[in-house]
Amino acid sequence: MNKLNTENTVAALLFVYLLIYPFISSEYNIMNMSYFLAMIFLSLSLSLIWGYSGIFSFGQTAFFGVGGYAYAIISMNFNNPNLTLLSFILAILIAGAFAWILGYFMFYGGVNDVFVGLITLCVTLVLATFMAQTAGSQWKIGDVLLGGDNGINNIPSLTFGSVTLYGTNLYYVILIVLIVIYILLRKFGSSKFGYSLIAVRENRERSQMFGYNIPFLQTLVFSLGGVLAGLSGVFYAIWGNYMSPSSMAISAAALPVVLVAAAGRKNVTAAVIFSLIYYMFAQYLSVTGTEYAFVILGFVLLIAILLVPQGIIVTIFNLIDRYVFKKS
Amino acid sequence: MGELFSFLYQFLDSFAFLILAAIGLAIIFGMMGIINLAHGEFIMLGAYITTFCAVSGVPLPIAILLGAIGVGIFGLIIDRIIIRHLYHRPLDSVVATWGISLIMTQGFLILWGPTLQGTSTPLGSFKIDGTSYSYYRMLLVVIAIGLLIFMYWLFMHTKFGLISRATMQNAEIASSLGVNTKRINSLTFMIGSMFAGLAGGLYAPTMSITPNFGNAFLVESFVTVLVGGANPLIGTVVSGSALGVVNSTLSFLFGTFYGRMGLLVVAILFIRVWPSGFSGLIEKKLMRVK
Amino acid sequence: MSDKILELQHVTKDFGGLRAVDDVNLTINRGELRCLIGPNGAGKSTIFKLIMGVYPLTKGKIFFKGQEITKMPTWKRARMGLSIKMQIPGVYGELTIRDNMRIAAQNYVNPKELDDEIDRLINFVGIQDLGNEIVKNLSHGQQQWLEMAMALASKPDLLLLDEPVAGMGPEETEFTAQIIKKINDSGITIIFIDHDMEFVRRISQKITVLHYGKLFAEGTIDEIESNEEVIKIYLGTE
Numbered sequence: 006m007n008k009l010n011t012e013n014t015v016a017a018l019l020f021v022y023l024l025i026y027p028f029i030s031s032e033y034n035i036m037n038m039s040y041f042l043a044m045i046f047l048s049l050s051l052s053l054i055w056g057y058s059g060i061f062s063f064g065q066t067a068f069f070g071v072g073g074y075a076y077a078i079i080s081m082n083f084n085n086p087n088l089t090l091l092s093f094i095l096a097i098l099i100a101g102a103f104a105w106i107l108g109y110f111m112f113y114g115g116v117n118d119v120f121v122g123l124i125t126l127c128v129t130l131v132l133a134t135f136m137a138q139t140a141g142s143q144w145k146i147g148d149v150l151l152g153g154d155n156g157i158n159n160i161p162s163l164t165f166g167s168v169t170l171y172g173t174n175l176y177y178v179i180l181i182v183l184i185v186i187y188i189l190l191r192k193f194g195s196s197k198f199g200y201s202l203i204a205v206r207e208n209r210e211r212s213q214m215f216g217y218n219i220p221f222l223q224t225l226v227f228s229l230g231g232v233l234a235g236l237s238g239v240f241y242a243i244w245g246n247y248m249s250p251s252s253m254a255i256s257a258a259a260l261p262v263v264l265v266a267a268a269g270r271k272n273v274t275a276a277v278i279f280s281l282i283y284y285m286f287a288q289y290l291s292v293t294g295t296e297y298a299f300v301i302l303g304f305v306l307l308i309a310i311l312l313v314p315q316g317i318i319v320t321i322f323n324l325i326d327r328y329v330f331k332k333s
Numbered sequence: 334m335g336e337l338f339s340f341l342y343q344f345l346d347s348f349a350f351l352i353l354a355a356i357g358l359a360i361i362f363g364m365m366g367i368i369n370l371a372h373g374e375f376i377m378l379g380a381y382i383t384t385f386c387a388v389s390g391v392p393l394p395i396a397i398l399l400g401a402i403g404v405g406i407f408g409l410i411i412d413r414i415i416i417r418h419l420y421h422r423p424l425d426s427v428v429a430t431w432g433i434s435l436i437m438t439q440g441f442l443i444l445w446g447p448t449l450q451g452t453s454t455p456l457g458s459f460k461i462d463g464t465s466y467s468y469y470r471m472l473l474v475v476i477a478i479g480l481l482i483f484m485y486w487l488f489m490h491t492k493f494g495l496i497s498r499a500t501m502q503n504a505e506i507a508s509s510l511g512v513n514t515k516r517i518n519s520l521t522f523m524i525g526s527m528f529a530g531l532a533g534g535l536y537a538p539t540m541s542i543t544p545n546f547g548n549a550f551l552v553e554s555f556v557t558v559l560v561g562g563a564n565p566l567i568g569t570v571v572s573g574s575a576l577g578v579v580n581s582t583l584s585f586l587f588g589t590f591y592g593r594m595g596l597l598v599v600a601i602l603f604i605r606v607w608p609s610g611f612s613g614l615i616e617k618k619l620m621r622v623k
Numbered sequence: 624m625s626d627k628i629l630e631l632q633h634v635t636k637d638f639g640g641l642r643a644v645d646d647v648n649l650t651i652n653r654g655e656l657r658c659l660i661g662p663n664g665a666g667k668s669t670i671f672k673l674i675m676g677v678y679p680l681t682k683g684k685i686f687f688k689g690q691e692i693t694k695m696p697t698w699k700r701a702r703m704g705l706s707i708k709m710q711i712p713g714v715y716g717e718l719t720i721r722d723n724m725r726i727a728a729q730n731y732v733n734p735k736e737l738d739d740e741i742d743r744l745i746n747f748v749g750i751q752d753l754g755n756e757i758v759k760n761l762s763h764g765q766q767q768w769l770e771m772a773m774a775l776a777s778k779p780d781l782l783l784l785d786e787p788v789a790g791m792g793p794e795e796t797e798f799t800a801q802i803i804k805k806i807n808d809s810g811i812t813i814i815f816i817d818h819d820m821e822f823v824r825r826i827s828q829k830i831t832v833l834h835y836g837k838l839f840a841e842g843t844i845d846e847i848e849s850n851e852e853v854i855k856i857y858l859g860t861e
Contacts, residue, residue: 061424114605119368119423123559124604127597130552134597138590197729203718204726211713213697214675214706216730216777255548259370259431266428299439306432310425311418 011325016187016274019281023180027173036244039176041284042183043240045277048268050233051261052276053190057199058226059206061118063258064107064125065234067132070253072100072235073242074136074151077160082147086164093163093243097235104231108224115220117209126258133253156249160242170243179240183277186233190273202226263302267309269316279318335462340585346470347584347592348577349477352569353535354550355557356480357528359565362558364497364521366421370430371411372554373547374437375526379404379533380546381441387452393538400534401527408526412519420518434547441544449542473535480528484566497521556600576600627689628653628781628812629674634683636666636673636836643669645836646683651781651814656807658823659816660847661833662856667816668710670833671783675707676700688780702730704780708773708787710816712766716759720750720769723758727773744772748802763790771802775811782806784815788822800825820848832856 023042027035047069054060073096080092107128111121140153149157163170163178170178193199204212205222213219242248251257268279283302290298305317313320358372369375383400387393411433419426456468488494499510500517532550540546557576561568579599584592629651636644644666651657659667672678674685676697684693692700707713715723724741732740745751748768750761758766767787774782787803788796796819804826807813817823823830823844830847832840834856840847847853 110605116605116608119427120559120604120608122424122427123555124601127552127556127601131594131597131601134590134594197734200722200726200729203722204715207715207717207726208713210677211709211715212726214677214701214713215727215773216698216701218696218698255551263428263431297439297443299435300443303432303435303439306435307415307429310429310432311415314425 011322011329012272012274015278015322019278020184020187027176032172035173035176037288039179039244040241041281041288042176042179043237043244044284045183045280046186046233046237046240047261048264048276048280049186049190049273050230050237051265052270052273053233054226054230055262055265056270056272056276057194057202057206058223060223060227060230061122061262062125062227062230063122063262064104064129065230065261066253066258067125067129068100068104068231068234069238069241070129070132070136070248070250071103071231072096072238073248073252074157074238075099075235076239076242077157077248078146078149080161081149081157081159084148086161086169087166089161089163090165093239096239097232100235100238101228101232104234105224105228108227108231112220112223112227126255129253129258130255133250133255136250136253152249154250156247156251158247160246160248162246163243175244179244182236187273187277263306267306267317269319269322272316272319272322275316275318275322335464338461339464340581342466342471343581343585344577345474347581348573349470349474350536350550351553351557351573351577351580352477352481353473353528353532354554355561355569355573356484356565357525357530357532358554359525359558359561359569360528361522361525363562363565363568364500364525365416365518366423367416367419367426367522368423368430368555369525370427370551371434371437372430372529373549373551374434375404375408375529375547376533376536376550377441377544377546378407378437379530380537380540380542381445381449381533382530383534383537384449384451384542387538388450393452393455397531397534397537400537401531404530404533405523405527408529409519409523411526412522416522417515417518438544438547445544447543451540451542452538454538467539469539476535480531481566481570488566493520553596556596560600560603626652628655628687629814630686631670631674632684632686634670634673634685635681636669636678637681643836644673647833647836647838649831649838651812653780653812654807654810655812655814656803656826656828657814658827658830659814659833660818660823660830661839664835665833666836667833668785669836671707671785671814671816674700674783675705701777704777705783706774706777706779706781707783708767708770708785710785710789712763712770714758714766714770714773717757719755719757720745720753720761721755723769723773724776728776731777740776744775747775747805748772749798764795767791768799768802775806779811781812781814784813786817787815788817788819796822 023038026038030038047065050065050068051062054062076092076096079095080089083089083092107125111124116124136151137154139151140155142150144151144153151157162175168174201217201222204215204217205219205226209219238248238252241252264280264283265276268275270276286301287298309317354376357375358369361367361369361372379400381400382403383393383396386396386399391399415429415433416426419429454467454469456472458465458467460466488498496517500514533546536550540549553576557569557572560576561570561572576596576599580592580596582592583595627650629649631647631649634644634647634649635642647666647670649670659670661667669678673680674687676692676695680693684691686692687700687703687705690703692703715726718726721741724744725737728737728740728744742751748771750765750768750772753761753765758769761769767789771784771787784803788799791799800822803813803815815827827844830842830844831838832847832853839856840850840853842850
């Protein structure tokens with residue numbers, strides 16, 4: 006099969022660029038790029054569950070928050086740099102478990118389509134509302150104060166032996182994990198599990214009659230999405246050493262949906278590229294004024310849904326494929 | 334006795350809020366299958382128009398009406414340009430209306446800054462047992478109920494109402510019977526927008542006027558509509574009442590945070606058990622009676 | 624091992640106030656090629672959906688291969704050997720022919736043998752010359768053949784065919800008749816629904832007639848065609 010197409014070429018070029026990025030950029034830029042890469046996992050989590058299985062979730066930021074807070078609480082209670090890796094792993098698993106429980110609650114109850122979006126939105130808001138009022142000193146888990154709207158500060162960085170992940174080290178760890186997950190998600194598409202998810206997406210009722218246990222598959226992929234979103238949250242907490250409920254506000258909840266929809270939800274590469282462009286653009290504009298970033302994003306969305314409902318980046322890929330690589 | 338009144342007041346206040354916030358959204362969702370995530374911003378626009386007028390000397394009731402009409406016209410324009418491509422595509426309408434919402438919130442922030450000089454709550458207050466209550470907010474309860482009665486009349490006793498309900502049930506058949514479904518849909522979106530503008534105008538004197546004005550209404554209105562189900566009238570009333578009880582009881586006992594969380598949690602549980610909302614439940618009962 | 628592969632006992636299904644299936648008792652034996660006929664709205668497709676588990680029963684029980692499946696979820700019934708070709712083509716329109724086959728087959732066929740098995744089934748139903756087209760671009764008849772191939776991928780014990788020749792011309796109908804006979808000859812029990820009496824006569828051995836959700840008559844094609852009551856419900860004023 007001819008693997009030379011726009012998508013693969015662009016992906017390869019992008020990752021090569023990202024790998025050499027630290028050699029051609031300032032420390033400040035490397036730090037920012039680490040943040041952008043950490044946030045891409047959030048978009049990927051939605052690409053996985055919405056793109057592959059058609060599950061429309063506003064809840065990914067909830068799992069982001071669970072992951073980040075879980076890492077903060079566990080690592081700060083351990084208070085031991087050698088245990089930060091363990092905290093990392095536990096935090097992701099907790100995010101996944103939480104997603105499993107929510108998924109079970111929804112899918113085994115036959116909730117689907119737009120109602121999944123609503124329930125997950127409500128869950129995100131419940132979490133955000135709850136965390137925002139945990140300001141008092143009675144609100145703590147173990148030794149760690151939850152901090153309400155102010156959040157948790159001084160979250161420890163990830164440490165391997167004598168190496169604390171910071172700056173360029175942290176950048177490469179996040180990038181390598183991203184590349185690995187990206188490749189897994191791409192390979193996924195042609196696996197048995199990947200095809201099962203497509204069956205879930207394309208026609209739930211009919212697929213049951215081909216032997217697919219739909220609620221189980223939905224719960225499973227939803228929980229994997231939770232793990233990915235939790236991973237994003239943990240990396241964020243490690244990067245900024247800080248976590249707050251604002252990451253679960255309603256605008257934050259909608260952002261992944263919007264990015265993935267505009268990029269082209271069925272394409273993992275598109276999600277990566279568009280998310281990266283957005284976060285870089287928003288960062289650039291935050292120096293001049295973020296309001297414009299959002300206005301532009303708003304227009305981009307509108308145009309995307311009206312003119313190219315299958316996604317901006319995907320459409321560009323297809324166009325280049327047709328004219329440059331001569332594929333139909 | 335004072336406690337009882339306090340609770341009753343909170344319930345009615347909550348009920349009015351939910352109804353007024355949700356009615357515009359319910360009409361649009363129930364009739365057109367569109368989820369308008371810019372609903373909060375439509376409410377905000379109503380508040381801004383009303384405030385601009387009131388501060389310029391226009392009497393408040395007229396200012397509020399202007400707010401409603403202004404947003405209605407705005408809604409008509411939005412429908413013509415954007416919404417009419419998205420009828421009965423709920424997921425796509427979510428993304429598109431989110432875009433509109435972003436443009437409006439940030440646009441207003443750029444144009445008029447983070448806050449606007451507002452008007453104060455009219456009619457003053459009275460005291461029972463040391464607690465103050467607002468006459469205006471009680472007036473809103475009356476207006477909310479009046480609105481429901483108006484809607485009932487509109488949908489059950491006018492030609493427009495009949496055609497709308499037919500279109501809602503089955504657009505294809507309505508169309509083949511000569512109904513201009515596109516125009517009905519545009520009209521519906523306009524009316525839904527007007528109700529949103531009205532809500533914004535009514536609450537403008539009681540809240541600070543910021544570009545995020547709509548956020549206070551957004552979640553509650555969505556939850557009310559989705560728990561209510563597709564029937565804009567029955568669904569909204571029953572849902573507004575039920576959620577109003579939950580919200581006011583928990584707020585009364587534990588504080589507003591818990592009131593809000595309780596509302597969300599109950600909504601989650603409810604949708605899980607009855608995804609088609611109260612409307613679905615009630616329709617099932619009606620079908621059996623036939 | 625019992626001869627009965629499918630048994631419906633006092634099966635009733637209500638939709639709100641409408642009784643779509645009314646106290647139906649039906650027994651199908653292994654290897655049969657049974658036809659369900661009846662006027663529109665008689666409940667035939669509903670019975671298929673009840674057998675597949677798409678709707679829960681209001682009353683009654685269903686047994687498949689001797690095991691009660693009344694409360695069993697659809698996917699488990701499929702894994703037990705129950706397959707269906709639906710009235711409105713139940714194919715994945717946005718996907719290619721091969722992807723459709725892959726989805727239908729991958730739960731039942733070894734990954735190593737998957738491609739060959741897909742080829743075999745595509746050839747069996749005669750759509751091998753269509754390449755790897757997107758399924759929504761196929762004709763109605765071609766989609767029905769594809770769906771039959773998909774239904775066969777699980778090597779079912781019982782195959783349900785809902786109007787397998789709807790919209791087909793005489794040659795296509797004949798071809799489909801041959802395929803169905805071949806499937807039945809290979810040991811697969813088949814129940815099918817159709818209105819084309821020529822087609823029914825061509826392939827079925829036994830016929831069950833439904834009317835207003837009730838079992839109305841059963842017998843061979845000759846018995847049914849000469850049954851005055853049956854003639855009345857088709858031609859009479861209802």
